[in-house]
Amino acid sequence: MKSNKVFSLLLLGAVAFGSCNSEDEPLTNPLSGENQVKFQASIGASVTTRAAGTTWNAGDAIGVYALNAGQKLPDGVYDSKSNIKYTTPTEAEQGVFTAxxxxxxxxxxxNLDFIAYYPYRESLANNVYAIDVADQSKPAAIDLLFSNNAVNQSEPAVALQFKHQLAMLVLNVSAGDGVTSLDGLTVSIEGLKTDGTFNLADGSITTGTTVKTITPVVAASGKTATVAAILVPGQDLKDAKISFKVGDQTYEWTPDAQAVETGKKYTYPSIQLSTTGVTVVQPSATIVDWVDVEIGGIVTLKPNEGEQGSWTVAELRSKFTGTEYTITEEVKVKAVVIQNKEGGNSTSLKNIVIQDETAGIAVRFVENNETLTFGDEVEISLKDQKLSAYNGLLQINNLPNANVTKTGTKTVTAKEVTAADFLAGKYESQYVAVPNVQVVAADLEKTFATDKHGSINMEFENGGQFILFTSSYAVFKNQKVPQGSGTLKGIASINQPKDGEAVYQILPTVAADVEGLTQSRFGSSTSTLEVSP
Known part of the structure; x- marks a missing residue:
């Protein structure tokens, strides 16, 4: 028996019960017996360094598995000692963990083998640790560490050497020309996966599928700042878009290709923000507890002016006052496409319609639109582009296709509008739902369109008329118009020839937009509207 192997003594004190009888004995602390294991934990090359700082803190906890020497999880667990919680009790005993x-x-x-991980979790299903780095506010809480070096152990002091299982990105930022201070700097990282799993049996990581925006920890003081984020391995930095914002100035940067690997720290030690751009210089830092990775090359970025360099669609529309307007500012508009390419209800493949929360506008490209469709989020560069009206419809005219970048997708819900607001032209080029409408009796035998564009007269129950417009390219053009009343969805539009009267229109994006017209009909008008070709 290993009688001299006292591995842990938690001095809780002797507690006597009953009278002071010579037969009474103090209670024995179950953790102070012979052969209790005590761990000395280190991380990498430094005994006490970890993600939260340079020391272990009192109360830090690890999970420990004891295995019969030479065996693996889960069958090799010794004496049911699986995921046993060990803590470092005081600041004075940094890295010394007891049960x-x-x-x-x-x-x-x-003899025994030991594996351990940090930070401790009370329950691990199938010995698998779930990784989630979406919340970076407490780095130590997501900095997964793992130790499997302690094998064939038989001596009292068991040394566990922990290694980082995730990766770290560090950006050292400085203020350049025109930037007086980095105080208030915010940074976001988009495009990277934030989840995954770690298998304690073999030390393998499986990258997840969830993509979320990461908000790194930023420490800014005057003209310098350090930005740090913990990343899930198994990805590539080229998939990330990193945005820096100082005041109203925003910079966006996509790193060059760089695989993200377990336990490595990727440092850009000299990133300079100025009014003319960002410069990223090859790093040369030395890291103690992570494996350094030097990332070469110099990248210069032009700043995105943030709120000063972007307009809402309503702001864009306000620039047009009746005559053609040329945009001279370095400005972008962000919006969502509401034209359904598959539905085909457009008079030209060069046309799309976009909207944001404030308004909508038509877009006419130089070349056919080959990819953009309903729900695509886009960013459009507007410098040197022209606003003009065609038959009363405001549009960005002859926009180079290359000026549009798809940035994502978005669910679009039709805005329910009143007859009065619709007939006042308040929702031009927006995806709307108009209730209590029907096809006029004179048009009930028609199809939506033929080989020519079709104009179906519609009416509101409380008065007022408009046109349901369908192009000859629409995939549903040969369907018969709906016979009932109800809610019609589509893109609100206008047709107003020079010196003519405005006729308001709805363009269904797909056949499903008219499926709400199934209720009983109300009293019908006999008048119709005239639409210019």
Whole structure:
């Protein structure tokens, strides 16, 4: 028996019960017996360094598995000692971990292997640790560490050497020309996966599928700042878009291709923000507890002016006052496409319609639109582009296709509008739902269109008329118009020839937009509207 192997003594004190009888004995602390394991934990090359700072803190906890020497999880677990919680009790004993409640005791014969991880979790299904780095506010809480070096152990002091299992990105930022201070700097990282799993049995990581925006920890003071984020391995930095914002100035940067690997720290030690751009210089820092990775090359970025360099669609529309307007500012508009390419209800493949929360506008490209469709989020560069009206419809005219970048997708819900607001032209080029409407009796035998564009007269129950417009390219043009009343969805539009009267229109994006017209009909008008070709 290994009688001299006292691995842990938690001095809780002797407690006597009953009278002071010579037969009474103090209670024995179950964690202070012979062969109790005590761990000395280190991380990488430094005994006490970890993600939260340079020392372990009192109360830090690790999970420990004891295995019969030479065996693996899960079958090799010794004495049911699986995921046993060990803590470092005081600041004075940095890195010394003792059992929190139930300890691990060596067998009388035979040796043990130990594996351990940090930070401790009470329950791990199938010995798999779920990774989630979306919340970076407490780095130590997501900095996964793993130790499997302690094999064939038989001596009292068991040394666990922990290694980082995730990766770290560090950006050292400085203020350049025209930037007086980096105080208030915010940074976001888009495009990277934030989840995954870690298998304690073999030390493998599986990258997840969830993509979320990461908000790194930023420490700014005057003209310098350090930005740090923990990343899930198995990805590539080229998929990330990193945005820096100082005041109203925003810079966007996509790194060059760089695989993100376990335990490595990717440092850009000299990123300079100025009014003329960003410069990223090859790093040369030395890291103690992570494996350094030097990332070469110099990248210069032009700043995105943030709120000063972007307009809402309503702001864009306000620039037009009746005559053609040329945009001279370096400005972009962000919006969502509401033209459905598959539905085909457009008079030209060069046309799309976009909207944001404020308004909508038509877009006419130089070349056919080959990819953009309903729900695509886009960013459009507007410098040197022209606003003009065609038959009363405001449009960005002859926009180069290359000026549009798809940035994502978005669910679009039709805005329910009143007859009065619709007939006042308040929702031009927006995806709307108009209730209590029907096809006029004179048009009930028609199809939506033929080989020519079709104009179906519609009416509101409380008075007022408009046109349901369908192009000859629409995939549903040969369907018969709906016979009932109800809610019609589509893109609000206008047709107003020079010196003519405005006729308001709805363009269904797909056949489903008219499926709400199934209720009983109300009293019908006999008048119709005239639409210019």
């Amino acid at each position: 929190a409640t139930e300890g691990i005791t060596f067998p009388e014969t035979g």
